[in-house]
Amino acid sequence: IVLTQSPATLSLSPGERATLSCRASQSVSSYLGWYQQKPGQAPRLLIYDASNRATGIPARFSGSGSGTDFTLTISSLEPEDFAVYYCQQRSNWPTFGPGTKVDIK
């Protein structure tokens, strides 16, 4: 299953709302997660099963969608949120999307 993410880069200011998209080549039901990765660091699980926040993840992160279209929303960007975000499906053998970079405008 191929995942595509858009946009490739999102340039925003702190305090703004970020909306990231992930589309699957076939239905993955709700078996989709989101990860955040900062330079030189390992990924961090944010969301699993499309809309469930992982342990310790702030409420400003939310996920939605099912089937083939999913969205990660960051309601108000904090300085530490500027990073690359990957979606990942587990409906079949795990695959990741190419990532969306959220950078400072």
Added chain:
Amino acid sequence: QVQLVESGGGVVQPGRSLRVSCAATGFSLRDYAMHWVRQAPGKGLEWVAVLWYDGNIKYYADSVKGRFTISRDISKNTLYLQMNSLRVEDTAVYYCARDQDYGDQPEYYFDYWGQGTLVTVSS
């Protein structure tokens, strides 16, 4: 607290072998499935292999099947990835990651990651 520490990366020639390790603390490998995920320099993430919590079931990505072997040593609480017949395209940071689900079959979400170890395959 949960910690995963990889080691064993380095530079190796194509066709040769290398074993990377992942020492786990704060939990037992008996209780969770464990994964290897890799990331080529400047690229995205690729799942490589899984070892179920019982230690008996293993699955691999097609790109490494027949060349890589995942295993563990419970007495050392350490996960391994034996990589044989290495190719240039295996060059990546190799992360070990814990499956989010306790026991049972894996959920294939990764809730704890190590810092990664870089494997460079080059002549």
